[in-house]
């Protein structure tokens with residue numbers, strides 16, 4: 560009995576990756592007795608957060624309802640920076656470029672207008688003069704979002720996890736949740752080591768969500784994504800004091816290419832050179848079967864993009880990585896109570912390749928849903944009901 564009481568938590572967070580680490584912290588700040596359970600280490604390369612850096616931006620072309628959440632996310636990142644003493648957010652600006660009339664730029668402008676987010680409109684000449692590594696065609700629309708930039712993934716996740724532990728949360732790593740079940744007014748969580756009990760359960764299992772959230776197998780599409788790092792001969796022109804993050808649409812390629820400035824040694828963990836990738840739906844896979852080997856096809860289109868739009872980036876690949884998107888049917892997140900559990904189970908999944916910038920606010924929303932059963936933040940557009 561004493562053992563069972565010891566293993567009874569106010570809340571268990573299943574999966575301490577990006578969203579889970581933040582949820583553990585925000586729950587612990589609300590005085591909850593929290594247990595986070597993670598199958599690997601708190602930071603690892605098997606899920607959705609590998610690759611060291613993630614873009615953060617506010618002029619959200621995907622849906623303007625994300626913008627109030629993003630405003631809060633920026634505030635929460637600043638709080639975490641102050642609390643941890645770590646630099647997490649690098650305001651390099653983000654350059655968007657697309658053929659004239661492309662929806663991407665139209666929607667960035669519309670979202671910026673709606674929420675008064677500063678944007679600078681650049682001509683091709685202004686862009687290529689200000690940032691000499693770019694070679695953007697003449698018929699392109701170009702805008703710069705100065706308050707955008709990137710986040711240091713490793714420091715963000717570990718800072719949230721350590722802050723949670725300091726506040727009394729327990730985080731078990733190397734322990735895999737096999738199943739959970741509702742027993743009376745609490746939930747049992749069975750791992751490969753033991754059984755825990757909790758009043759509330761939060762499931763933040765990223766690409767493994769369909770194994771743990773019943774009924775979503777046909778709604779969650781996991782896709783394989785490839786990241787590459789290129790070493791320019793004249794790397795100085797690409798460092799973050801001179802070069803921004805960017806997203807560029809290339810006609811004929813679905814999605815958009817994106818990239819980051821080069822990090823100086825010791826600035827942010829990760830390979831040397833500039834990170835370059837394609838944000839697109841990607842090839843269907845599963846967390847169990849993903850092919851981690853890199854094929855020539857994975858890199859050929861990245862190199863041919865670089866040759867055309869960033870000619871001085873060169874063709875020397877210093878590193879590559881694979882990662883997974885967890886796509887919902889409409890590529891918007893799902894943050895909601897799990898039906899039929901009397902608000903005792905909350906799920907957050909389907910972050911669809913654009914969730915990291917929201918980590919700092921999603922953890923807070925999840926904590927509010929656990930403690931208060933509701934949140935003041937507007938998340939109706941992320942409800943599970945919309946999927947039918």
Ligand SMILES: Cc1cc2nc3c(=O)[nH]c(=O)nc-3n(C[C@H](O)[C@H](O)[C@H](O)COP(=O)(O)OP(=O)(O)OC[C@H]3O[C@@H](n4cnc5c(N)ncnc54)[C@H](O)[C@@H]3O)c2cc1C
Pocket residue numbers: 573574575576577578579596597598599606607608609610612613614615734735736737763764765766767768771784785786836882883884907908910911912913914915916917
């Ligand atoms: C290549 C790439 C580029 C991206 N770029 C951007 C970007 O620029 N900007 C942006 O905002 N977003 C970006 N994203 C998206 C962002 O990284 C993800 O949306 C975010 O990391 C998802 O977090 P998560 O918590 O859902 O998943 P994860 O971080 O993978 O966490 C899930 C955790 O649950 C654990 N887990 C699963 N099952 C179990 C189990 N049974 N027992 C115990 N633990 C379990 C996993 O091990 C994992 O640690 C990108 C994603 C990728 C792949």
